[in-house]
Amino acid sequence: MAVDVLTFGLNHVSAPVSVRERVSFPLDVVKPALDGLRSAFGASVKEAAILSTCNRTEIYCAAEPQVQEHLPSWLAEFNRVEAGSLQPHLYQYHQNDAVRHAFRVASGLDSMVLGEPQILGQMKDAVRAAEQAGALGTLLHQLFQRTFSVAKEVRSQTAIGTHSVSMAAAAVRLAERVLGDLSESNVLFIGAGEMIELCATHFSATKPKGMVVANRTLERADTLATRFMAKSMKLSDIPDKLAEFDVIVSCTASTLPILGLGMVERVTKVRRHRPMVMIDLAVPRDIETEVGRLADVYLYSVDDLGRMVQSGTDARRAAVVQAEAIIETRVQGFMHWMQSREIVPAILDIQQAADLVRESELERARRALARGESPELVLEQLAHGLTQKYMHGPLAALNRSETEERQQLMALLPRLLPRVDRRR
Known part of the structure; x- marks a missing residue:
C-alpha cells in the first residue's frame, strides 16, 4: 500500500x-x-x-x-x-x-x-x-x-x-512594566536550558541587583550562572530563598508544578506584599495557575508573552x-x-528483464563463437536477437490493443523508443 x-x-x-x-x-x-x-x-x-x-x-x-x-x-x-x-x-x-x-x-x-x-x-x-x-x-x-x-x-x-521581538525580550518588558527599573531587583531563573539562557542574557543587560540560577543539577546551574556573574542553587533550596526575589522566570522539563499556591502565598506574607513578577515559560507549566490570583503576584504564561510579541512582527x-x-x-x-x-520498483523490474535478455543473447553469441562461426555474423545475430526481444513486448501490446488504448500507445511510443544520431 x-x-x-x-x-x-x-x-x-x-x-x-x-x-x-x-x-x-x-x-x-x-x-x-x-x-x-x-x-x-x-x-x-x-x-x-x-x-x-x-x-x-x-x-x-x-x-x-x-x-x-x-x-x-x-x-x-x-x-x-x-x-x-x-x-x-x-x-x-x-x-x-x-x-x-x-x-x-x-x-x-x-x-x-x-x-x-x-x-x-x-x-x-x-x-x-x-x-x-x-x-x-x-x-x-x-x-x-x-x-x-x-x-x-x-x-x-x-x-x-x-x-525579532523574542520571548526573552518580552519577559524583560513585562517585568519592567510592573517593577519599573530593574536595577534594584533580584531575579531567579529556574532551569538551565536554552530559553533560560536567552532570558538571562536579556535580564543581565538591565543590570539587576542580583541573579540566581536554580536547577535540579547544580553543575548545570553553576555553568550558566558563571557566564552572567550570577549565583546558583539547587531546586530544593527554593522554598527557603524564594522571598528574596522580585522576578522569577521558570522553564524546566518538570511534569509537575515547581511553585505551588501554598508556597507562594507564604512568601508574599514574608515579603510584606511587595509585588512579584512570575514568568512561566514551561509547558507543562512550572507554576500553579492559582498563584496568579494572589493580589501581589503578577503571573504570566508563555501565551501571555506570545500575545505581547505579536505587536513586534x-x-x-x-x-x-x-x-x-x-x-x-x-x-x-x-x-x-x-x-x-x-516508480523505482518498476524501473528495477525493467532493468532486470533487460539484463536477462542481454545475458541470454550473450550466451548464445559465446556458443556460436566457440563453434567457430564468423564473428561478424555472430555480432549481426546478437544485434538482431536483442532488437527482436526488446521490441516484442511493445509490438505485441500494440497489436492486441483496441482503438482508445492504441491511440494512447501510439502517443507514448515515440517517447519510449531510443533515439539514434544518424550523423555518426
Missing part, C-alpha cells in the same frame, strides 16, 4: 497552554512514545518523529493513509486525556500540506514569534531523538534534511528574522510572501522526489 507523509498535532494557535501541557512529550518520554506509536499501528506506520516544544506538539509519520483518522485517539490515550477534549484543537495534514507545514515550522513562519530561530534547533533535536529510537527511515530523513535546507534558505534570502510580515514562495517551490521539489520513488 502507498505511504503518505502525515502530520498532526496542536500548537499555540489551535490550543491554549492548558491543553498543550497535557500532551507535551518530555525528552525522556519521546522514545517510549515512538515505540508505543509503532507498536499500536504495526507496519502501517513506517517511520515517525515527535516535535514537542512549549508552543506545539506534532507527530510526523510516513504511514499508510488510513492511519490518519486513528492518530488523534492514540495521542489522547497515550497521554491519558479525554479524546473529545483534544479534538477541537487538533490539525492534520498529509502529502503536500504536511511537507509545506514542516517547511513553515522550521522557517519560523508558524511560530508564536514570527521568524524566531529556536524552533529549527528544536526540530533537529526531534529528528535526532527519532534516529536514536530507530524510528527514522529514508522518507522522513529526506523530508527533514530538505526542511533544514529550506529553513536556512528562507533565513538567508529573506528578512524574516530581522527586528509587522516589520517582518513583508518577508513572509517571499518566504512562502521559496517554500512552495521546495514543496513541489520534494513531492517530485516522492513520486520518483514510487
Whole structure:
C-alpha cells in the first residue's frame, strides 16, 4: 500500500497552554512514545518523529493513509486525556500540506514569534531523538534534511528574522512594566536550558541587583550562572530563598508544578506584599495557575508573552510572501522526489528483464563463437536477437490493443523508443 507523509498535532494557535501541557512529550518520554506509536499501528506506520516544544506538539509519520483518522485517539490515550477534549484543537495534514507545514515550522513562519530561530534547533533535536529510537527511515530523513535546507534558505534570502521581538525580550518588558527599573531587583531563573539562557542574557543587560540560577543539577546551574556573574542553587533550596526575589522566570522539563499556591502565598506574607513578577515559560507549566490570583503576584504564561510579541512582527510580515514562495517551490521539489520513488520498483523490474535478455543473447553469441562461426555474423545475430526481444513486448501490446488504448500507445511510443544520431 502507498505511504503518505502525515502530520498532526496542536500548537499555540489551535490550543491554549492548558491543553498543550497535557500532551507535551518530555525528552525522556519521546522514545517510549515512538515505540508505543509503532507498536499500536504495526507496519502501517513506517517511520515517525515527535516535535514537542512549549508552543506545539506534532507527530510526523510516513504511514499508510488510513492511519490518519486513528492518530488523534492514540495521542489522547497515550497521554491519558479525554479524546473529545483534544479534538477541537487538533490539525492534520498529509502529502503536500504536511511537507509545506514542516517547511513553515522550521522557517519560523508558524511560530508564536514570527521568524524566531529556536524552533529549527528544536526540530533537529526531534529528528535526532527519532534516529536514536530507530524510528527514522529514508522518507522522513529526506523530508527533514530538505526542511533544514529550506529553513536556512528562507533565513538567508529573506528578512524574516530581522527586528525579532523574542520571548526573552518580552519577559524583560513585562517585568519592567510592573517593577519599573530593574536595577534594584533580584531575579531567579529556574532551569538551565536554552530559553533560560536567552532570558538571562536579556535580564543581565538591565543590570539587576542580583541573579540566581536554580536547577535540579547544580553543575548545570553553576555553568550558566558563571557566564552572567550570577549565583546558583539547587531546586530544593527554593522554598527557603524564594522571598528574596522580585522576578522569577521558570522553564524546566518538570511534569509537575515547581511553585505551588501554598508556597507562594507564604512568601508574599514574608515579603510584606511587595509585588512579584512570575514568568512561566514551561509547558507543562512550572507554576500553579492559582498563584496568579494572589493580589501581589503578577503571573504570566508563555501565551501571555506570545500575545505581547505579536505587536513586534509587522516589520517582518513583508518577508513572509517571499518566504512562502521559496517554500512552495521546495514543496513541489520534494513531492517530485516522492513520486520518483514510487516508480523505482518498476524501473528495477525493467532493468532486470533487460539484463536477462542481454545475458541470454550473450550466451548464445559465446556458443556460436566457440563453434567457430564468423564473428561478424555472430555480432549481426546478437544485434538482431536483442532488437527482436526488446521490441516484442511493445509490438505485441500494440497489436492486441483496441482503438482508445492504441491511440494512447501510439502517443507514448515515440517517447519510449531510443533515439539514434544518424550523423555518426
